[in-house]
Amino acid sequence: MRSLMQQPFRTAVLVLVWGWLLFLVLAPNLLVVGASVATRDPVSFISLPLNLDAYRQLFDPLYLEVFLHSLYMAAMTTLVCLLIGYPFAWALSRVPGRRQLLLIFLLIVPFWTNSLVRTYALKLLLATNGLLNSALLGLGWIDEPLKMLYTEGAVVIGLVYLLLPFMILPLYSVFDDLRQELLLASHDLGAGRVATFFHVIVPLTLPGVLAGVMLVLLPAMGLFFVPDILGGSRNLLVGNVIKNQFLDARNWPFGAAASIVLTITMAFLMFAHKLSKQRIGEDGV
Amino acid sequence: MATPSDLFCHQLIRRFGNHPAVDGISLDVPAGTFFSILGPSGCGKTTLLRLLAGFDRPDEGDIYIRGERMNRVPPNHRPVNMVFQHLALFPTMSVGDNIAYGLKRQRVPAARRRQRVEQVLEQVGLPGLSGRMPSELSGGQRQRVALARCLVLEPTLLLLDEPLGALDLKLREQMKVELKHLQKQFGTTFVYITHDQSEAMVMSDQVAVMKDGRFDQVAAPEELYREPATAFVAGFVGDNNRLRGQVVSVSGDRAQLRLTGGAIVEGRLAAPLEPGASADLYVRPESLVLSDGEVAEGLSRCRASVRTTLFDGANSRVETDIGGEPVFARLPQHGSAPSLSAGDSLQLAWEPDRARVFGAATP
Numbered sequence: 001m002r003s004l005m006q007q008p009f010r011t012a013v014l015v016l017v018w019g020w021l022l023f024l025v026l027a028p029n030l031l032v033v034g035a036s037v038a039t040r041d042p043v044s045f046i047s048l049p050l051n052l053d054a055y056r057q058l059f060d061p062l063y064l065e066v067f068l069h070s071l072y073m074a075a076m077t078t079l080v081c082l083l084i085g086y087p088f089a090w091a092l093s094r095v096p097g098r099r100q101l102l103l104i105f106l107l108i109v110p111f112w113t114n115s116l117v118r119t120y121a122l123k124l125l126l127a128t129n130g131l132l133n134s135a136l137l138g139l140g141w142i143d144e145p146l147k148m149l150y151t152e153g154a155v156v157i158g159l160v161y162l163l164l165p166f167m168i169l170p171l172y173s174v175f176d177d178l179r180q181e182l183l184l185a186s187h188d189l190g191a192g193r194v195a196t197f198f199h200v201i202v203p204l205t206l207p208g209v210l211a212g213v214m215l216v217l218l219p220a221m222g223l224f225f226v227p228d229i230l231g232g233s234r235n236l237l238v239g240n241v242i243k244n245q246f247l248d249a250r251n252w253p254f255g256a257a258a259s260i261v262l263t264i265t266m267a268f269l270m271f272a273h274k275l276s277k278q279r280i281g282e283d284g285v
Numbered sequence: 286m287a288t289p290s291d292l293f294c295h296q297l298i299r300r301f302g303n304h305p306a307v308d309g310i311s312l313d314v315p316a317g318t319f320f321s322i323l324g325p326s327g328c329g330k331t332t333l334l335r336l337l338a339g340f341d342r343p344d345e346g347d348i349y350i351r352g353e354r355m356n357r358v359p360p361n362h363r364p365v366n367m368v369f370q371h372l373a374l375f376p377t378m379s380v381g382d383n384i385a386y387g388l389k390r391q392r393v394p395a396a397r398r399r400q401r402v403e404q405v406l407e408q409v410g411l412p413g414l415s416g417r418m419p420s421e422l423s424g425g426q427r428q429r430v431a432l433a434r435c436l437v438l439e440p441t442l443l444l445l446d447e448p449l450g451a452l453d454l455k456l457r458e459q460m461k462v463e464l465k466h467l468q469k470q471f472g473t474t475f476v477y478i479t480h481d482q483s484e485a486m487v488m489s490d491q492v493a494v495m496k497d498g499r500f501d502q503v504a505a506p507e508e509l510y511r512e513p514a515t516a517f518v519a520g521f522v523g524d525n526n527r528l529r530g531q532v533v534s535v536s537g538d539r540a541q542l543r544l545t546g547g548a549i550v551e552g553r554l555a556a557p558l559e560p561g562a563s564a565d566l567y568v569r570p571e572s573l574v575l576s577d578g579e580v581a582e583g584l585s586r587c588r589a590s591v592r593t594t595l596f597d598g599a600n601s602r603v604e605t606d607i608g609g610e611p612v613f614a615r616l617p618q619h620g621s622a623p624s625l626s627a628g629d630s631l632q633l634a635w636e637p638d639r640a641r642v643f644g645a646a647t648p
Contacts, residue, residue, distance in 0.1 A: 184369070186386070189386050195390060200375060203375075
C-alpha cells in the first residue's frame with residue numbers, strides 16, 4: 001500500500017486503465033450477455049427466467065437469411081476493398097518520402113467529416129436524378145437514368161467507400177516493412193515476377209491482408225446507416241437487425257444475442273490473425 | 286584455347302546523373318578464386334556488385350561469365366548467386382524451404398531436392414536443421430544458411446555483399462576462416478565486397494582496392510601490403526604511418542625526403558619523382574626499430590618524442606611525435622625494449638626499402 005502512495009502517477013494510471021476496462025468494457029459486455037439470456041418483457045425490456053430462446057431465434061430461417069445476405073454484402077465489400085487496397089497500398093509504399101506522407105494524409109482526411117454526412121453525399125451522387133446519372137445522360141452514354149440507389153450495389157459501394165482506408169492502412173504497413181532485399185534475393189535465386197509474388201510477397205503481406213479483412217468485414221456487417229440511406233428495405237445488415245431489435249421491435253434479448261454472435265465472430269478472426277503472426281515470427285529476419 | 290575466366294569485365298561504367306559510380310572497371314577472375322573488392326563506403330563497390338548480379342545494367346562496358354556476355358541477362362537467368370548484406374532469408378519459410386527455393390524454380394524433383402538440401406546443410410555444418418525457421422537460428426547459423434541457399438545451386442560465381450558486417454567481433458573472426466575453408470571446399474569462385482581490410486586480407490587470393498569508382502590496385506594480399514601501388518592503398522590496407530616532406534634527392538628507386546621538422550629520411554619510390562616535389566613517406570609500425578643510441582649502418586633514422594604507450598598484447602605500440610605528426614611503432618616482444626615514458630626522446634630507424642614514397646596528393 002505504501003508503494004502505491006509513493007507512486008501517485010503510477011497508481012492514477014493503473015486505476016484509470018483498470019477502471020476503464022471494468023466499467024466501460026467488461027460491465028457493458030456482461031450486461032449484453034445477461035440481456036441475451038433473459039426473457040423479452042414489453043415493460044422493463046428484459047426479465048427472468050433465463051433461457052436461450054434468443055439464440056434459438058437467430059436460427060430462424062428469416063434471420064438466417066438476413067444474416068447470410070449481410071455476410072454476403074460484407075464479403076463483397078471486403079473483396080472489393082482488398083482488390084483495390086492491395087495494389088494501392090503496394091504503390092503507396094513505393095512512392096518516395098514526402099509525397100508518400102501527403103498521400104497518407106489525403107487518405108485520412110475524409111475521416112474529418114462525419115461518415116453519416118458522407119453517406120448522404122453518396123446518395124446525392126447515386127440518386128436517379130443524381131450527379132452520376134445526369135453526367136452519363138449528358139454525355140449521351142445512357143438514354144434513361146440507371147437505377148443505382150436502393151440496390152445491393154449501392155450498399156456495397158457505400159461500405160467500400162467508408163471502409164477502404166481500413167484495408168489500405170494495415171496493408172501499407174506490411175508493404176512498407178517488405179524489404180527490397182528479399183525480392184532481389186528471390187529474383188537472384190531464379191524466380192520470375194509471378195513466382196516472387198506468390199512465394200515471397202503474398203506470404204509476407206498476409207498478416208496485413210488478415211488485419212485489413214478484419215477491420216473491414218466486421219464493421220461492414222454492422223454499419224446500419226449505410227443500408228438505411230442507400231439500400232432500401234431489402235438490403236439489411238446484421239447491424240440493422242440489432243438496431244431494430246433495440247429501438248423498434250423492443251426485443252432486447254434477441255438484439256443482444258445477435259451482438260454477441262457478431263462479437264464472437266470478431267474474436268475468432270482476431271485469433272486467426274494472431275496465429276498467422278506467430279507463424280511468421282516477430283523479428284522477420 | 287584456354288578456358289575462359291569465371292568472370293571477366295571490360296571497362297564497366299555506370300553513371301548516376303553525371304556521377305560515375307563505377308568508372309571504367311576491368312577485372313579478370315580465374316575459376317576457383319576468392320576475389321575481394323575492398324573500398325570505403327561510397328566507392329562504388331555495391332554498384333559494381335549489382336551490375337554483376339544483374340540488378341542493374343552498365344552504361345558502358347561488358348560483363349562475361351565463363352565467356353558468355355551477360356549484359357542483358359536478367360538475374361534469374363545468370364549463373365550467379367548473391368549472399369546479401371542482411372542475408373535476406375525468407376522469414377516465412379523454413380531453412381529447408383529457403384535452401385530449396387532456387388531448386389524449385391529450376392523444377393528439380395522433390396526427392397532430389399530434399400537430398401540436395403540435406404547434403405548442402407551437412408557441408409556447411411548444419412546437419413538436420415532444415416525444419417527450423419530462420420528466426421530460430423543464431424547469427425552464424427543464418428550466415429551459413431544464406432551461403433547454403435546459394436551454393437546448392439552450384440553457381441559459377443558467388444557474390445557476397447559484406448555478409449559478416451552484422452556479426453559480433455569474435456564470430457566475425459571465426460566466420461572469416463570458415464568462409465575461406467568453404468570456398469576451397471566447394472571450389473566456387475567468390476567475389477566478396479567489403480570495407481574491412483582485414484576481411485579482405487585474410488580470405489582472399491586477390492584483392493582489388495577500389496576508390497571513387499576505380500581500382501587503385503589489384504594484387505594478392507601480401508603484395509598489397511608490401512608493395513602498395515598508391516598512397517591510398519598504403520593508407521587503407523593495414524596500419525601505416527605517413528611522414529610529409531619534400532624530395533631532396535633521388536638515386537635509383539631511393540628518394541631522400543626532408544620532413545616538415547627538418548629531418549632527412551629515406552625510402553623507396555613507388556613512382557618516379559623529381560627533387561623538390563612534395564611527397565609522403567609511408568612506413569609501417571612493425572618496420573620501425575626503436576633505439577635510444579646507436580643504430581645499424583644503412584638504416585634511415587629520425588628523432589621522435591614519446592607521447593604514450595598503448596598496451597595490446599602482441600599488438601602493443603608506442604605513439605610518438607615527429608614534427609607534430611603522430612607516428613606509431615610496434616613495441617618489440619623480447620626484452621630489449623627501452624623503457625619509455627611520455628616526453629622521452631628516442632630514435633626511430635627503418636630499412637629504407639621497407640618505406641614507400643608517394644607523390645603528395647594535390648589537395
